[in-house]
Amino acid sequence: MILLDGRKVAEDLRAKLTLDVNEFTKKFNRAPCLKVIIVGDDPASHVYVKSKHVACQKVGMLSEIVNLEASVTQSKLEIEIQKLNIDPDVDGILVQLPVPKHIDLTSVLKAIDPMKDADGLTFLSTGYLWSDFEHVQPCTPSGVIKILEYYGIPIKGKRAVVIGRSQIVGKPMAALLLKKNATVTIAHSHTENLKHVIQESEIVVVAAGKMGFFGAEYFNKSHVVVDVGIHKDENGKLAGDVKFAEVSPIVKAITPVPGGVGPMTIACLLENTIQLAKMRMR
Numbered sequence: 683m684i685l686l687d688g689r690k691v692a693e694d695l696r697a698k699l700t701l702d703v704n705e706f707t708k709k710f711n712r713a714p715c716l717k718v719i720i721v722g723d724d725p726a727s728h729v730y731v732k733s734k735h736v737a738c739q740k741v742g743m744l745s746e747i748v749n750l751e752a753s754v755t756q757s758k759l760e761i762e763i764q765k766l767n768i769d770p771d772v773d774g775i776l777v778q779l780p781v782p783k784h785i786d787l788t789s790v791l792k793a794i795d796p797m798k799d800a801d802g803l804t805f806l807s808t809g810y811l812w813s814d815f816e817h818v819q820p821c822t823p824s825g826v827i828k829i830l831e832y833y834g835i836p837i838k839g840k841r842a843v844v845i846g847r848s849q850i851v852g853k854p855m856a857a858l859l860l861k862k863n864a865t866v867t868i869a870h871s872h873t874e875n876l877k878h879v880i881q882e883s884e885i886v887v888v889a890a891g892k893m894g895f896f897g898a899e900y901f902n903k904s905h906v907v908v909d910v911g912i913h914k915d916e917n918g919k920l921a922g923d924v925k926f927a928e929v930s931p932i933v934k935a936i937t938p939v940p941g942g943v944g945p946m947t948i949a950c951l952l953e954n955t956i957q958l959a960k961m962r963m964r
């Protein structure tokens with residue numbers, strides 16, 4: 683079994699990004715800058731946002747967290763986004779998800795300037811993604827592709843199934859696998875005979891959001907399994923959608939949780955911000 687170590691891939695990527703940031707900073711006399719808006723006080727979201735902030739600093743980028751209270755109005759949130767859109771010193775904007783229920787996410791995504799869309803989640807970025815136009819790509823799916831490529835896992839011509847169809851992972855993951863010439867299926871909660879769909883695939887990206895749902899009965903020795911799930915179990919330990927202990931001995935390759943996809947998401951966010959900074963300064 684090959685352990686697909688996302689921490690190692692992220693470390694290598696961060697080393698490269700540190701050089702990129704140095705070069706950018708010398709050339710333009712300022713470092714690339716990411717602003718993260720967080721609405722409300724969800725503890726997990728605050729932990730993620732802090733990790734993003736620290737990761738920016740480690741590669742020499744500027745970063746600031748904009749904290750807005752949970753009761754913030756739609757218009758106040760969109761005004762904050764507009765301020766960042768027109769600030770010449772800001773290269774990347776990210777609104778941490780989820781946002782409170784009273785906030786209309788579609789309208790928030792429309793408010794972000796696609797040329798500052800560090801998450802690659804605006805509708806223009808999505809259109810570019812499906813049109814093979816050069817632009818930033820959503821961070822988690824981009825990280826998954828980088829892990830597969832780092833470990834020399836063939837994608838071209840292979841059958842891949844993405845379990846989950848979210849805007850943030852499932853759909854863009856399918857687009858990126860297709861771009862790499864895989865034959866792609868998107869499975870979801872209504873898919874009939876999921877086991878059969880998985881058995882027919884070589885690459886299985888699990889983003890179902892169900893802790894420990896996928897056990898050994900779903901997999902065999904030809905499977906490359908990428909687990910995007912991240913949950914806290916009853917003992918406070920992090921766990922994925924896949925039962926790692928029983929699945930890892932029987933598959934060809936697998937990402938652990940933690941230490942798989944998670945570290946790559948943040949590294950790819952940094953990469954996106956640097957890419958946007960370069961595009962704006964062209």
Ligand code: GUN
Nearest residue numbers: 776777778779780801821
């Ligand atoms: N919440 C969990 N993951 C993400 C992410 O990649 N981007 C944003 N904006 N919010 C998230």
